[in-house]
Amino acid sequence: MADIGWSYLNGEGVGQDVEKAMQWYERALEGGSPVAQCGIGSMHREGIGFPQDYTKAAEWYLKAAKQGYVSAQINMGRVYEDGEGVTQDYGVAMEWYLKAADQGDVDPQNNLGRFYNQGYGVPKDFQKAKMWYQKAIEGGCESAKKNLNLLQQIT
Secondary structure, X not given: OHHHHHXXXXXXXXXXXXXXXXXXXXXXXXXXXXXXXXXXXHHHHHOOOOOOOHHHHHXXXXXXHOOOOHHHHHHHHXXXXXXXXXXXXXXXXXXXXXXXXXXXXXXXXXXXXXXXXXXXXXXXXXXXXXXXXXXXXHOOOHHHHHHHHHHHHHO
């Protein structure tokens, strides 16, 4: 059901229809769907179907992230990295990125490389930055290739 909501929200295979997206997400929420929770969080973040509200977005992302849903864990990392709806906290952002990275997602792996490279919430550690960039590269992340190349030029 949540996948149908996502399709309506994004106009994938059907005409875009925010009301139908919400109807399908609400059905999926009855079963505690993390996909629906994350989708509603994104709707709040972007102001689609609701007034834009970063705090509510973070609340919905958190519900899904606690269930291990990778996209929501990444969103929680971004929420804390950027301070959207929560107090900015690189340490908490890193915790969420680690959870998603441990599931094999390349974007948070690249983000962890960036955190170690820049010293966001951790002491700068170029070796750890390289390790995370390399993991992301192995998964096909083009941004990590660029980041690793830049890091190698300065170290």
